[in-house]
Amino acid sequence: MSSKNIRSRILTTLACTGLLATSACSAPGSNSDTPDTASSTAAVTTSCGSDPITVKGYFETGFPLPKQLTDEFTKQFPNVTWDIREDQFAVITQNAPRVLADDPPDLMRLPQVSELVKDGLLKNLDGYAQAYGWDKWPASQLEQMRVNSSGQRGDGPLYAQGLNFSMTGVFYNKKLAAQIGLTQPPATLADLDAALQKAKDAGITPINQFNGGATGGLAFPLQNLMATYGDAQSINDWTFQTPGATIDTPGNLQATQHLEKWIKAGYFASDINSQDYATMMSRFIGGKSLFMFNGDWESGNLDKQMAGNAGFFLMPPQAPGGKQAAMSAPLTYGIGTKAAHADCAAFFLNWVATNQTARDIDVTVGGSHPMGPSDAYMPTVKQDTVTAATLAAGATIGKDNGAMEFIANATGAIYAKSWTPQLQKLAAGQQTPAGLLKSVQKDYEAQVKG
Structure with a gap:
């Protein structure tokens, strides 16, 4: 098929x-x-x-x-x-x-x-x-x-x-959002960029994201950006190992460059490369960051731990009303x-x-x-509730035909041996967006052949 x-x-x-x-x-x-x-x-x-x-x-x-x-x-x-x-x-x-x-x-x-x-x-x-x-x-x-x-x-x-x-997107702290005048989820990528800058200017950590140890958590915001700049089909072709598929596309390069821009702007916590998943969750629940890229598997937990104070939205498109996609x-x-x-x-x-x-x-x-x-x-x-928001967001993904397999699942080794070290190097300023994609694609081709 x-x-x-x-x-x-x-x-x-x-x-x-x-x-x-x-x-x-x-x-x-x-x-x-x-x-x-x-x-x-x-x-x-x-x-x-x-x-x-x-x-x-x-x-x-x-x-x-x-x-x-x-x-x-x-x-x-x-x-x-x-x-x-x-x-x-x-x-x-x-x-x-x-x-x-x-x-x-x-x-x-x-x-x-x-x-x-x-x-x-x-x-x-x-x-x-x-x-x-x-x-x-x-x-x-x-x-x-x-x-x-x-x-x-x-x-x-x-x-x-x-x-x-499961499905991923962006969780946000409603009280912190109100402090910067964000009363509804960003409608476009530019709106999200503006919110990140306002949070930083207000002394609020814009994003807490795990990326430490053996876990390349920057894959979450990266794939969300890939959804904004590209299309779900090319991602699925790559993760399903369709012959000739590549992750090194112009759209994915733009997405990786945008992620690098966020890194250089200081939108992530400074200790991102030592932050594990549990720390990210603890900080977000404790009100230490405005945004967190994560999945709906945390919806029930956040409804208990942050009742009424946590929201969720899908990664916004480049233009208002554009189609949306999500890792699902x-x-x-x-x-x-x-x-x-x-x-x-x-x-x-x-x-x-x-x-x-x-x-x-x-x-x-x-x-x-x-x-x-x-x-x-x-x-x-x-x-x-957060659960209601994540389930409703799924309706949008269904309507827009935007379900993407996780890029971490393309091969058995691609997450631990490729995405994780390359994303940690990107966060540390030791890798370029173009170099990251070329390196991951080279590893992918070797792993698929092997």
């Missing part, structure tokens, strides 16, 4: 369902360099049974949604307990092949699926999709987690599932080929998408539209 057809189907699905309206050699220990195909036809069990079992999970640290879902699952199915290990996303990215080969969890947060499928480390979920009816869901929900025999994402067997559909993808989880309790892990994924209490948690804690059938139950969301 071509990327053009994928985008067309996503637009149709979002419009019809209100989705978002509301991420050569075998790996060590692998016996094969070909994807797991047997599981697509093998019999599957659609339950966790009644005997006591412990399901192993490898999840991303700092996010409450998976833990709250697994806690609720154990309440409903007391014979199932969870043994959960957590790491930062970049660490999971580096560890994924080794963990899945040597000590496979039953359920794992996935950074990217193409290489893991190629190395035979992820279970083919087509059998579960047929048994549970996932293949009847809107196709766009699962396309990013399909991999064909050529290694290209977008069609082919299903190798992962999602806890929900399922919160992706997979089952290891050698997982001990694969059937129970799949049962859990289906429960997350179909159980009413689980869907309540998805929205109130995760802040995002749950996966599942188009006519599935949706909880009521209070107006004037």
